[in-house]
Amino acid sequence: QVQLQESGPGLVKPSQTLSLTCTVSGASITTNYYYWSWIRQPPGKGREWIGYIANDGSTYYSPSLKSRSSIFRDTSKNQFTLQLSSVTPEDTAVYYCARTLDPNPLVYDEYDYWGQGTQVTVSS
Numbered sequence: 001q002v003q004l005q006e007s008g009p010g011l012v013k014p015s016q017t018l019s020l021t022c023t024v025s026g027a028s029i030t031t032n033y034y035y036w037s038w039i040r041q042p043p044g045k046g047r048e049w050i051g052y053i054a055n056d057g058s059t060y061y062s063p064s065l066k067s068r069s070s071i072f073r074d075t076s077k078n079q080f081t082l083q084l085s086s087v088t089p090e091d092t093a094v095y096y097c098a099r100t101l102d103p104n105p106l107v108y109d110e111y112d113y114w115g116q117g118t119q120v121t122v123s124s
Contacts, residue, residue, distance in 0.1 A: 002026040004097050004115035012091075012122050018084040022097030022115060029078055030055050035100050037111070038071065038082040040093035048093075049105050053080050060105070087122045094119050 008020035022036070029036055037052040051061035053071045061069045065084070073080040084091060094117040102110035 002113045006097055006115045006118040012087055013124055018087050020095055021079050021081045024078045036080050037098050037105050039096045042093040052105050089122045092122050
């Protein structure tokens, strides 16, 4: 059984860097063909894809968030981490990590495993 679990602070101050880690069990993040994404859902809005790290360690980001986003991994711990810099209250959302085989990361129905999500609030 594949499980994904997000962890990180629930409250971040404006202008700081948000850092969330996804710990994966039951599968390796280096397994061929899989993409490991970060996705968020602000209150009252739809899901927004942030970026992914592929099995080979390559990364790809949403153009709207690319300048502030960084995703990296620790294969020894089977974890991948999102850092989002210069946060504002508009970054308040539930953040999810998820897995897909689809190279188009915007097809949310193709994600087969999701973390439970973690609420992040940006506020002073």
